[in-house]
Amino acid sequence: MRSIDVESDSYLDTRFVVAAAVNGSHHSIAAHQEWLRLVSTRRSVYFSSFLRVEVTQALFRMGANPARLPADVRARYILDRWEHDFLIRHRWMVQGIEAFETLLATFAEVYELPVTTEIWQHSVPIMAHYRLWSIDAVHVATAQMIGIRNFITCDLGFGRVDGLHVILVRDQS
Amino acid sequence: MSLKRQQFDMPVLDDDGFAPPIDEARREALRNDPAVRYYRNPDPASGLLYKPTLRVAFPVEPSELTDDDDPEDSHVFCR
Numbered sequence: 001m002r003s004i005d006v007e008s009d010s011y012l013d014t015r016f017v018v019a020a021a022v023n024g025s026h027h028s029i030a031a032h033q034e035w036l037r038l039v040s041t042r043r044s045v046y047f048s049s050f051l052r053v054e055v056t057q058a059l060f061r062m063g064a065n066p067a068r069l070p071a072d073v074r075a076r077y078i079l080d081r082w083e084h085d086f087l088i089r090h091r092w093m094v095q096g097i098e099a100f101e102t103l104l105a106t107f108a109e110v111y112e113l114p115v116t117t118e119i120w121q122h123s124v125p126i127m128a129h130y131r132l133w134s135i136d137a138v139h140v141a142t143a144q145m146i147g148i149r150n151f152i153t154c155d156l157g158f159g160r161v162d163g164l165h166v167i168l169v170r171d172q173s
Numbered sequence: 174m175s176l177k178r179q180q181f182d183m184p185v186l187d188d189d190g191f192a193p194p195i196d197e198a199r200r201e202a203l204r205n206d207p208a209v210r211y212y213r214n215p216d217p218a219s220g221l222l223y224k225p226t227l228r229v230a231f232p233v234e235p236s237e238l239t240d241d242d243d244p245e246d247s248h249v250f251c252r
Binding site: 044104106107109116125145149163 | 184186187189190191192193194195199200203204208209210211212213214
């Protein structure tokens with residue numbers, strides 16, 4: 001018998017995934033709490049395969065701009081040497097990706113969805129209507145085309161999308 | 174050669190642009206769609222456990238980078 005809560009399938013946005021994987025990053029406390037909820041209630045989660053590309057980009061930007069991270073994290077990973085040391089960059093990226101994949105392995109059920117031409121086409125009017133970046137519009141289009149309204153994100157911009165049940169995960173500033 | 178169009182690509186959308194709420198039939202279609210990667214955890218018997226795709230050995234030991242700080246001991250990433 002399935003014990004997965006099929007009534008609350010949720011789509012994961014990149015910023016939530018990064019925040020949940022990297023302690024000390026923006027909104028990581030709230031993201032950790034939401035991650036605990038998703039795992040403990042055995043929610044099924046969905047994401048676009050493009051999220052993988054975005055995760056690596058986010059990790060890279062985080063490492064290149066260590067001001068975004070707490071001082072102890074910057075010191076532990078020696079991120080002040082980011083510009084000059086391949087090994088520093090490589091270690092940060094590899095461990096970040098491993099954390100991301102560890103996160104994926106905690107969810108009861110994971111659907112990784114492809115970016116198709118149809119989704120891309122569907123994303124264009126979403127961009128125009130809601131003034132979203134192309135990648136964000138692809139996430140919305142993917143969720144829409146599989147009939148998922150629960151959308152977990154740290155980004156306020158998705159609140160403009162009609163019919164999307166945005167679960168906003170943000171630390172209090 | 175026939176090209177089977179995936180159900181994934183053919184939803185009927187409502188006025189807000191959404192396909193009908195996902196149901197078990199749709200999930201089953203997704204699980205059977207070769208373009209969709211599906212994982213189920215923690216259920217080793219299913220054979221569908223998520224398998225990390227990246228296993229890159231770090232080229233040097235962390236101790237070669239720093240005398241004191243060992244990121245392997247940290248909890249920055251993995252929870």
